[in-house]
Amino acid sequence: xxxxPLTITDTxxxxxxxxxxxxxxxxxxLPAHIAIIMDGNGxxxxxxxxxxxxxxxxxxxxxxxxxxxxAQLGVKYLTLxxxxxxxxxxxxxxxxxxxxxxxxxxxxxxxRLKDNDIKLVTIGxxxxxxxxxxxxxxxVKDLTKDNKRLQLCLAxxxxxxxxxxxxxxxxxxxxxxGNIDPDQIDDNLIGSYLSTAAIPDPDLIIRTSGxxxxxxxxxxxxxxxxxxxxxxxxPDFRRDELYRAIFSYQKRDRRYGKVKxxxxxxxxxxxxxxxxx
Numbered sequence: 109x110x111x112x113p114l115t116i117t118d119t120x121x122x123x124x125x126x127x128x129x130x131x132x133x134x135x136x137x138l139p140a141h142i143a144i145i146m147d148g149n150g151x152x153x154x155x156x157x158x159x160x161x162x163x164x165x166x167x168x169x170x171x172x173x174x175x176x177x178x179a180q181l182g183v184k185y186l187t188l189x190x191x192x193x194x195x196x197x198x199x200x201x202x203x204x205x206x207x208x209x210x211x212x213x214x215x216x217x218x219x220r221l222k223d224n225d226i227k228l229v230t231i232g233x234x235x236x237x238x239x240x241x242x243x244x245x246x247x248v249k250d251l252t253k254d255n256k257r258l259q260l261c262l263a264x265x266x267x268x269x270x271x272x273x274x275x276x277x278x279x280x281x282x283x284x285x286g287n288i289d290p291d292q293i294d295d296n297l298i299g300s301y302l303s304t305a306a307i308p309d310p311d312l313i314i315r316t317s318g319x320x321x322x323x324x325x326x327x328x329x330x331x332x333x334x335x336x337x338x339x340x341x342x343p344d345f346r347r348d349e350l351y352r353a354i355f356s357y358q359k360r361d362r363r364y365g366k367v368k369x370x371x372x373x374x375x376x377x378x379x380x381x382x383x384x385x
Contacts, residue, residue: 136358148317148341232266268327
């Protein structure tokens, strides 16, 4: 990683980008919570004849650009799937490189997060990370704990199944201790025991690299999320593509299982009666 990474701050934002952001804001409701499956770093590097770690390093610039553009737009929550529990199965050299990159990136970005009023939080099995990673994460979380503009959540050593399993274990313990009646258990209670209990469910899920799967990410929380898949590899994903994803989101009719506005009950009842008679 370069010793002086690319800096993108509000004062350096181009007039063209400011106009684009105003168009995004004027086009409809912004997603309050965007979650991103950052995929394609390794393939991006291999296509350029480099080792996979070069792709991870290049992806840091995308993290910076997307985080700050979300803050500028007024998005309140951004969750990045940075390292899954399945990623522990990768070669040790790649894992070690990723952990070192995480520590260095946190050091490089700490002041920028603080200055841009961005709060860092984490979800996942953080205790599985190397001690240096845990320490650096805690330092940045402490530094940014009072920030209000955007909450940046890093999913590290995370999986959706792990999240649900842990919630079930805690609820079972509470039932055993007599603190919860089994009849009280519903989706709201389960959600309150997930690692994302303090964060609203994602409105928009973005996946880069063209893969059509969710890879064990926020399995409970994305029940009603809108999906946006792009062929772009994560190191090439920039704010212009983020705007495209948000424009796509704004055009959708989010019904949460309900019927569309303007649904004619009398006509539908007549149709149902006809096909069932």
